[in-house]
Amino acid sequence: MRRRFQQMTLRLSLLVVLVSSGQARADEGTTLRVDSCPEPLAGLRDEEATNSARDNYDRGLVLYEEGDFQGAVDAFVTSYCARAHHASFYNIGQSYERLLDFERSIQYFQRYVDEAGADDPDAKKASLRAEVLRNLPAQVRIATVPAGAKITIQNAAGIRARGVANSGEEIEIRQGNYTMRIELLGYEPIVRDLIAKPGVPYAYYYSLEPKRGRVQITATPANARIFLDDRLVGVGQYSDVLSLGSYKVTVEAPGRLSRSEDLQVSYKDLTEIGIELAPPPVSGRRTLLIAAPIAVGLLGGAAMTELFGQNSSLAVAGSLGITGLAFGGSYYGIPDTVSRGDAWFMLESAVIGATEGALLASTLVCSGNADSCGDRVVTGAALAGGIAATGLAVLTYKRLAFSTGDAALLGSGAVWGIGTGALFHAIFDADSRTQGPLLLIGMNIGALTAAGFVAHSEVSLRRVAIIDLAGVGGLLGGVSFAEATARDGESVQNFAMLGLIAGLTAGTFLTRYLDEEVASDTKKISADSTGRSWVPMLGAAEDASGGQVLSYGFGTRF
Numbered sequence: 248m249r250r251r252f253q254q255m256t257l258r259l260s261l262l263v264v265l266v267s268s269g270q271a272r273a274d275e276g277t278t279l280r281v282d283s284c285p286e287p288l289a290g291l292r293d294e295e296a297t298n299s300a301r302d303n304y305d306r307g308l309v310l311y312e313e314g315d316f317q318g319a320v321d322a323f324v325t326s327y328c329a330r331a332h333h334a335s336f337y338n339i340g341q342s343y344e345r346l347l348d349f350e351r352s353i354q355y356f357q358r359y360v361d362e363a364g365a366d367d368p369d370a371k372k373a374s375l376r377a378e379v380l381r382n383l384p385a386q387v388r389i390a391t392v393p394a395g396a397k398i399t400i401q402n403a404a405g406i407r408a409r410g411v412a413n414s415g416e417e418i419e420i421r422q423g424n425y426t427m428r429i430e431l432l433g434y435e436p437i438v439r440d441l442i443a444k445p446g447v448p449y450a451y452y453y454s455l456e457p458k459r460g461r462v463q464i465t466a467t468p469a470n471a472r473i474f475l476d477d478r479l480v481g482v483g484q485y486s487d488v489l490s491l492g493s494y495k496v497t498v499e500a501p502g503r504l505s506r507s508e509d510l511q512v513s514y515k516d517l518t519e520i521g522i523e524l525a526p527p528p529v530s531g532r533r534t535l536l537i538a539a540p541i542a543v544g545l546l547g548g549a550a551m552t553e554l555f556g557q558n559s560s561l562a563v564a565g566s567l568g569i570t571g572l573a574f575g576g577s578y579y580g581i582p583d584t585v586s587r588g589d590a591w592f593m594l595e596s597a598v599i600g601a602t603e604g605a606l607l608a609s610t611l612v613c614s615g616n617a618d619s620c621g622d623r624v625v626t627g628a629a630l631a632g633g634i635a636a637t638g639l640a641v642l643t644y645k646r647l648a649f650s651t652g653d654a655a656l657l658g659s660g661a662v663w664g665i666g667t668g669a670l671f672h673a674i675f676d677a678d679s680r681t682q683g684p685l686l687l688i689g690m691n692i693g694a695l696t697a698a699g700f701v702a703h704s705e706v707s708l709r710r711v712a713i714i715d716l717a718g719v720g721g722l723l724g725g726v727s728f729a730e731a732t733a734r735d736g737e738s739v740q741n742f743a744m745l746g747l748i749a750g751l752t753a754g755t756f757l758t759r760y761l762d763e764e765v766a767s768d769t770k771k772i773s774a775d776s777t778g779r780s781w782v783p784m785l786g787a788a789e790d791a792s793g794g795q796v797l798s799y800g801f802g803t804r805f
Contacts, residue, residue: 333363385446
């Protein structure tokens with residue numbers, strides 16, 4: 248601290264108030280207190296003004312030594328305003344430095360250099376001190392909710408600093424004007440102007456707003472309740488602006504099957520979904536009440552006949568008793584929740600299991616010839632296979648949830664497999680010992696192929712019927728072609744096999760979009776030169792006699 252009052256303040260040339268020196272020379276255009284001094288009191292003599300300047304100067308030195316730096320600044324400013332003398336600039340600069348107001352400290356040090364001139368012994372020290380303070384970095388600390396936002400600070404020269412909010416580490420930048428950008432994935436970015444002063448600590452807190460997107464959900468029927476993440480949000484229709492992310496939409500309505508879908512909200516986009524609730528599946532309880540006693544009665548009757556003889560009254564009584572037990576057990580044991588697809592699955596499983604048992608007995612026990620070991624073995628194996636397959640179906644039908652079309656496809660696959668095995672046996676003119684294995688292999692291949700198809704897609708009963716009709720048509724077409732060209736018996740069988748394969752393949756391929764809601768811009772089989780999409784269409788037409796016949800063709804939308 249300068250402890251002597253500058254002798255130049257006693258000179259006559261400085262007894263005149265230097266109003267012209269009051270022009271602002273501060274960095275960044277900031278007006279200093281010494282540039283806006285009040286007018287001297289009227290009637291104050293020059294000697295009194297000089298004494299006031301000296302007294303306030305000395306008082307400033309004392310306050311500085313006592314640690315009252317703001318009081319020292321006030322005293323030095325009052326001294327300068329009484330009589331202008333640049334010694335006060337150096338002392339004010341030191342006082343502001345102790346107050347950590349580095350910006351004003353730099354301004355007063357620079358003012359001292361400008362006023363004192365290069366010959367002043369303290370001018371170099373003031374200049375060096377100002378330069379040191381100018382190089383002090385500003386320290387920026389930022390906290391956000393949620394935490395972890397990325398911070399980017401840049402100016403016209405580019406990015407000057409980076410950091411992470413809530414990290415506890417300060418971002419250091421030089422004095423100047425900056426743009427600060429705060430970003431976090433899934434939240435709206437924040438951009439703020441930042442004026443950094445040398446050595447000044449800055450602390451900011453921001454609550455980030457999540458990015459949002461518009462959502463519109465339409466449910467059918469109109470009284471369906473819409474739940475968003477298990478929260479009721481509307482009836483029939485719901486629209487809102489939601490934060491980005493994944494949501495679970497559940498729609499429920501009386502008398503309809505509830506349905507859930509995943510909703511992904513996109514930034515600033517409108518996400519629209521429509522959910523139509525299907526009616527509950529038709530109950531298959533009545534089907535089982537009719538079919539189960541008949542199937543069990545037939546199998547039981549066959550078993551009783553083998554056991555007691557065809558004309559035995561015990562066989563008739565046993566068959567009726569088994570049928571009655573089957574009906575009673577079905578009536579009280581089959582729940583209403585069993586769908587028609589489940590019922591068909593159970594019945595077809597029983598038939599396939601019985602056929603599997605009979606063919607296995609014929610192949611393994613009877614060496615491929617059922618006549619060689621009697622009907623009792625084959626009948627018993629069929630009964631055991633049917634019971635085992637039915638039990639397995641009862642245990643798994645809830646998990647598999649077969650639709651009517653799925654169950655029909657499974658049975659269709661088994662039937663066409665047996666037919667294919669029979670054709671192979673006829674084509675190769677094999678002996679009777681290979682008939683059972685070929686039928687067994689064909690049925691299993693057909694059933695497994697249908698099961699694989701069901702596992703990857705859901706088919707309707709209508710599509711299965713069309714595929715079966717195509718197979719029958721191909722089989723008959725092959726046979727007709729062979730007969731028309733006067734082929735021998737072996738050729739007829741070959742053409743029948745080719746026609747069967749061609750018909751099933753064509754039916755499967757041409758109906759691949761039959762169960763879907765085909766849109767012209769998403770489901771395309773082929774397109775003409777105008778870009779129209781062609782899709783298969785099923786319909787009805789009149790023949791020459793006026794009767795209704797099934798028609799199949801292609802259609803498009805304009």
